[in-house]
Amino acid sequence: ATLKLYGFHISPYSNLVEATCKYLGVEYEFVETHPLIDTKKEDYLALNPYGLVPTITHGDFVLYESIAIARYVAKISGDKEFYPHEDFQQAAKVDSLIDYEVGTFRKAGITYNNEAFYAPLFKGVDRPNEERMAELQKDLDDSFGLIAAILKRNGGPYLAGDKLTLVDFTVFFANQHQLQLAGAKYDAHPEFAEWYDRISEIPAVAEVLTNLKTKFAEFTGKK
Ligand SMILES: N[C@@H](CCC(=O)N[C@@H](CS)C(=O)NCC(=O)O)C(=O)O
CATH class of the missing domain: 3.40.30.10 (Glutaredoxin)
Structure with a gap:
């Protein structure tokens, strides 16, 4: 099917x-x-x-x-590398990073989006003042620092080490609204920025992002 x-x-x-x-x-x-x-x-x-x-x-x-x-x-x-499910230990390493991402790393991005992007877009609320925007960006930068630390520890160029895995995608897409649509910055940690650019150039990812921007433009045009 x-x-x-x-x-x-x-x-x-x-x-x-x-x-x-x-x-x-x-x-x-x-x-x-x-x-x-x-x-x-x-x-x-x-x-x-x-x-x-x-x-x-x-x-x-x-x-x-x-x-x-x-x-x-x-x-x-049939994939055995992106999510290495046949190798329990390798898969567990990827899952460990995913759990950290969902439980810890994601929070700053969610707060940023709720206050600086969704509330103004959907609820007609004003964008936060400059001071609050700076705080939101700072928390986001700190979260990128957590990812940069993982990249350094595991040797990169990907989060789990030398191979692209599912956690690269989960971290990447958790950042997509703030970085692709809401104008947040991601240059505070060079390792993070290089990794982010590397993932965004993967053809499957680039295709999805192009589609996202087109649909978002249509959506905001309609409103
Ligand atoms: N943990 C869920 C989150 C899914 C989610 O929040 N989807 C949003 C769209 S981005 C949604 O459907 N929202 C509808 C609503 O909140 O009523 C997942 O990973 O699939």
Whole structure:
């Protein structure tokens, strides 16, 4: 069966799944699903009780939560490096970084986006004053410092070491709204900036980012 991806081109979680499919050559049918409208309908809630995008179906199999989906996609793709699931210890190393990313690193970006991007865009709230913007950027910079430290410790050029893995994608896409759309800066830590540029040049990632910007321009144009 073909994988069906219920997603939204402006969702970073949806983008993670799309980029993973593209990178690993897994074909999918994209079902455009508006996160605030379509996900609250009964038929969608039957698939995903959280009412969020993304969700996939693969035959009768249904799965939500973007990182779990990306792992599943890697497993069905035949890939053994991007998510090295056949090597328990290697996979556990990647998972350890992913857990750190989700639990610790992501927070600054979420706060930045809520205050400086989503509230002005969706709620008509003013952008924070200069002082608050500087604080938000500083917290973001500190979070990039955590990633820079991992790159130094593991020797780079990727987060888990010499090979690109799923954690490079999860960290990258967790930063996508603030860096790609909201104008946050990422030059405070050169190791982070070099890594970020390296990931953004991967063709599968570049394709998803181009699409994101086009859709975002359409979306803001419509409003
Ligand atoms: N932890 C979830 C997060 C998914 C998520 O928050 N999706 C947003 C779109 S970016 C959504 O569907 N929001 C709808 C809502 O909040 O009602 C994942 O990784 O898949």
